[in-house]
Amino acid sequence: MLNREYLEKRDIKNEITELSAQEALAQAIENELLVEVQQVIGQGKEAFVCWGTDRFQQQVAVKSYKIYRTTHRGVIHGTHRTSPYAVIAQFAKLEYYKNLDLHEAKLPVPKPYKYAGFSYSMELIGDENGPAPLLRELSKDFFEDPSEILEQCIDILYDMFKARYVHGDFSEHNLLFYDNQVFAIDFLQAKNFALKDAVTYGSPLIPLTRAYRILRKDLSSLLPFFKRSFRIEVDYNEVLNYILGDVKEKIDRELELQVEASS
Ligand SMILES: Nc1ncnc2c1ncn2[C@@H]1O[C@H](COP(=O)(O)OP(=O)(O)O)[C@@H](O)[C@H]1O
Ligand SMILES: [Mg+2]
Known part of the structure; x- marks a missing residue:
């Protein structure tokens, strides 16, 4: 029995133990996120990802969150710390909806597909032979024209920004390559932004210049990767301005206001 009540009880007895991969998968199967497990394809600090099939025979990836360990109190990814189980259930739900927004924006x-418990299921990027490789796993010789791959990555950032999202961890570790196309994954830290710096307290949107800083950080991990691995060099500011488009004026104005306010 792996329901919330049972877990909260473990909690009260002060036994906050992380779910094992088996327990998490048992819960995901109970919640009908998948019916058959192929294998674990990703093991991170915060989550693990498993490849399987659902009851419609679709290939799915199921991402399950682990207990969030931190001494940090307060708000994490917009969730208030109640029980650690409630926090990771909220993570699964939050990531599901960010992923949904981006999917609806045609990225x-x-x-x-579905969220339940500490997990959410999604389309597997890949096929019945398994998940697609990450960009970091592919060598220069794999691509006929690696600059086209960089263009695809920049287009993703451009379209995401148009949809008022910044990714926040946009790197070769979170980009998959399948069927000649780059796909982005891993959205818990992605942020939906406002077109101004004023956001009301408790708003799910982040201020515009914060999004701007996150985008800059994403570009400073993506562009050096292409330089390092594929010997492709592009002008950072040119790419940045291209992604910002018309919004650049608004950002410049907000940055000016910040300077005025602090002087
Ligand atoms: N939809 C998917 N299709 C194929 N592989 C995936 C999918 N989602 C995740 N993966 C694999 O699982 C790994 C971890 O997923 P990710 O969402 O990046 O989790 P983490 O937060 O642990 O980095 C990825 O690096 C990728 O190899
Ligand atoms: Mg990742």
Whole structure:
């Protein structure tokens, strides 16, 4: 029995133990996110991802969150710390909806299917032979024209920004390559932004210049990767301005206001 009540009880007895992969998968199967497990395809600090099939025979990826360990109190990814189980259930739900927003905005991301418990299921990028490789796993010789791959990555950032999202961890570790196309994954840290710096307290939107800083950080991990691995060099500011488009004026104005306010 792996319901919330049972877990909360473990909690009260002060036994906050992380779910094992088996327990998490048992819960995901109970919640009908998948019916058959092929294998674990990703093991991270915060989550693990498993490849399987659902009851419609679709290939799915199921991402399950682990207990969030931190001494940090307060708000994490917009969730208030109640029980650690409630926090990771909220993570699964939050990531599901960010993924859904991006999918509805027609970005090349997996189609999210369902969230339940500490997990959410999505389309597997790949096929019955398994998941697609990450960009970091592919060598220079794999691509006929690696600059086209960089263009695809920049287009994703451009379209995401148009949809008022910044990714926040946009790197070769979170980009998959399948069927000649780059796909983005991993959205818990992605942020939906406002077109101004004023957001009301408790708003799910982040201020515009914060999004701007996150985008800059994403570009400073993506562009050096292409330089390092594929010997492709592009002008950072040119790419940045291209992604910002018309919004650049608004950002410049907000940055000016910040300077005025602090002087
Ligand atoms: N939809 C998917 N299709 C194929 N592989 C995936 C999918 N989602 C995740 N993966 C694999 O699982 C790994 C971890 O997923 P990710 O969402 O990046 O989790 P983490 O937060 O642990 O980095 C990825 O690096 C990728 O190899
Ligand atoms: Mg990742």
